[in-house]
Structures are given as C-alpha cells and as structure tokens.
Amino acid sequence: xxxxxxxxPFRAVFYAPFYVxxxxxxxxxxxxxxxxxxxxxxxxxxxxxxxxAADIAWSGPMRPMMLRDRDPACPLRSFCAVVMKDPFLLIGxxxxxxxxLSDLPALRFGSVSEVPTPWWCLQDDLRQAGIDPAAxxxxxxxxxxxxxxxxxxxxxxxxxxxxxxxxxxEAQGGAVWHRAxxxxxxxxxxxxxxxxxIAERRxxxxxxxxxxxxxxxxxxxxxxxxxxxxxxxxxxDVPDTALTTAIARYRGLELWxxxxxxxxxxxxxxxxxxxxxxxxTGAPSFETCVDEAIVTRALGG
Numbered sequence: 042x043x044x045x046x047x048x049x050p051f052r053a054v055f056y057a058p059f060y061v062x063x064x065x066x067x068x069x070x071x072x073x074x075x076x077x078x079x080x081x082x083x084x085x086x087x088x089x090x091x092x093x094a095a096d097i098a099w100s101g102p103m104r105p106m107m108l109r110d111r112d113p114a115c116p117l118r119s120f121c122a123v124v125m126k127d128p129f130l131l132i133g134x135x136x137x138x139x140x141x142l143s144d145l146p147a148l149r150f151g152s153v154s155e156v157p158t159p160w161w162c163l164q165d166d167l168r169q170a171g172i173d174p175a176a177x178x179x180x181x182x183x184x185x186x187x188x189x190x191x192x193x194x195x196x197x198x199x200x201x202x203x204x205x206x207x208x209x210x211e212a213q214g215g216a217v218w219h220r221a222x223x224x225x226x227x228x229x230x231x232x233x234x235x236x237x238x239i240a241e242r243r244x245x246x247x248x249x250x251x252x253x254x255x256x257x258x259x260x261x262x263x264x265x266x267x268x269x270x271x272x273x274x275x276x277x278d279v280p281d282t283a284l285t286t287a288i289a290r291y292r293g294l295e296l297w298x299x300x301x302x303x304x305x306x307x308x309x310x311x312x313x314x315x316x317x318x319x320x321x322t323g324a325p326s327f328e329t330c331v332d333e334a335i336v337t338r339a340l341g342g
Contacts, residue, residue, distance in 0.1 A: 045075045057268060071248035090233070106325050107320060128203045133216055251340065
C-alpha cells in the first residue's frame with residue numbers, strides 16, 4: 042500500500058475517533074500509512090481533494106451534498122460514518138433546567154460563525170418548534186470562544202458552541218442549557234473523497250474503514266479519562282479535567298456510532314435542515330452522496 046494523505050479540516054474534540062485511530066496505531070495495524078495534515082477549514086479540504094493534493098478528508102457530509110446540488114457532476118462522496126449526532130450545545134450562565142428553544146427569541150444569542158451546519162440545523166429545530174429564526178436577537182460575527190466569554194461576562198445570554206468550550210465554561214460558572222444531539226441522528230462527520238480516488242485507493246480506504254470501526258469499538262468500551270488521555274497531546278491547551286468532561290458528555294449523548302455504516306436517517310435530517318435553510322435547491326439522494334458499498338466491503342457485510 043502507498044501512503045495516504047488525509048486532511049482534517051480543523052482540530053475539534055468531537056473528531057476524537059480519528060485521533061484515537063491514529064494514536065493507538067489502528068491505521069498501521071491495518072497495514073496503511075496515513076499522513077494527517079490540517080487543511081485549516083472544510084472548504085480548503087474539499088479543494089485539496091478535488092485538486093488531488095489530498096487523497097481523503099473528513100468533514101461534514103453537508104459538503105458533498107451542497108457541491109453535488111450545485112453541480113451534479115461533482116465527484117465527492119461521503120463514506121464511513123464517525124459523528125452521527127450534532128455536537129453543538131447552547132451555553133448560558135448558571136443552570137437553567139427549564140430552558141426550551143421557545144425561550145431563545147427573548148435572549149441575546151451568539152451563534153457559531155466558524156462553520157455553517159450548526160446554525161442550519163438549529164434553524165430547522167426552531168422552525169419545527171414554530172419559531173421564526175429571523176426573530177432572534179443574534180450575534181453572527183464572533184467566534185465560539187468570544188461568544189462564550191461574552192456569556193460569562195454578561196454581554197450575551199446564551200452561546201452556541203462545541204466542546205471543550207462547554208466544559209471550560211462550566212468551570213467558570215457556565216452551564217449547558219440545550220444539547221442539539223438530543224434531536225436524534227444528524228450526519229456530522231464522515232470520510233469523503235472523489236469517486237476516482239475511492240476506486241484508485243480502494244484497498245487503503247477499506248483498511249482505514251476497518252481502523253475506524255476498531256476505534257469506535259474501543260471508544261465505546263474505554264473510560265472517558267482513557268479516551269481523553271489518548272487524544273490529549275492534540276489538545277495541549279485544554280486541562281485534563283475539561284477534556285475528560287467533554288468526552289464524557291459526548292459519549293453520553295451517543296455522538297459516535299458503534300460502527301461506521303452510514304445511517305440514512307442522519308442523512309435525511311441534514312438534507313432537511315439544509316433545504317429549509319435555503320442551501321439546497323434540489324434533493325440530492327443518499328445513494329448519490331454516500332458510498333455505503335465500500336463500508337460493506339471493508340467490514341465484510
């Protein structure tokens with residue numbers, strides 16, 4: 042096998058299964074050499090795949106869906122489901138156990154600016170609850186870290202962010218008010234590559250799928266502390282206690298599936314959210330956007 046160039050879009054705790062596979066030598070155990078490079082953002086990762094600068098990347102399945110909707114000839118396809126629930130949280134000052142989304146229009150709210158999918162999905166949740174997203178008093182141009190700091194400082198009431206922002210905020214008096222993962226399946230992260238590269242590197246990609254299956258199994262059985270210790274070198278600025286709390290929360294929410302087969306319900310939730318947000322003009326199909334056959338071959342049925 043030849044070495045594989047793998048792009049991560051950016052560093053995030055909810056990508057833990059990929060880091061576990063690398064740290065525990067699971068790719069190597071399957072006979073494949075994987076060289077992980079950080080693209081910096083999901084758009085750059087997609088560009089690297091299309092140009093041939095990278096063989097494979099992980100990212101939201103929203104990207105093949107969106108690009109294929111714009112251009113049916115786009116060759117990108119997702120496979121190997123790794124994060125199949127929404128990892129984003131709403132964080133406020135102090136506990137508010139009675140919080141519901143119907144409370145949001147009356148609050149000063151900071152939404153995620155770094156990536157689009159969490160806001161698309163939250164908009165869909167709001168609409169299903171009979172709430173107009175346009176009615177929110179929403180800050181749109183600040184980072185998650187800035188919004189959480191504004192909540193803790195009293196400038197905002199609630200912020201949308203992923204871990205470890207929530208765990209870090211809890212240590213300073215913040216609290217998680219809402220967990221997007223509670224809505225159920227949502228297609229958040231999988232491998233993706235061009236159809237040509239999937240055909241060319243089938244052997245290596247199938248080995249990587251088996252490694253991810255092993256990573257998911259290990260994470261389902263390991264303690265949050267053990268998982269946190271495994272990925273801690275990639276998060277040098279996050280205290281061990283916060284990283285363990287973040288992993289424990291995500292595992293409790295069943296963010297990571299027990300195997301890498303792609304659940305159709307997760308795809309359909311994301312497609313609906315992207316449609317209601319006005320991102321998709323058509324309805325790209327599961328079969329067009331997802332290569333489930335390579336996972337079936339890799340895992341032997």
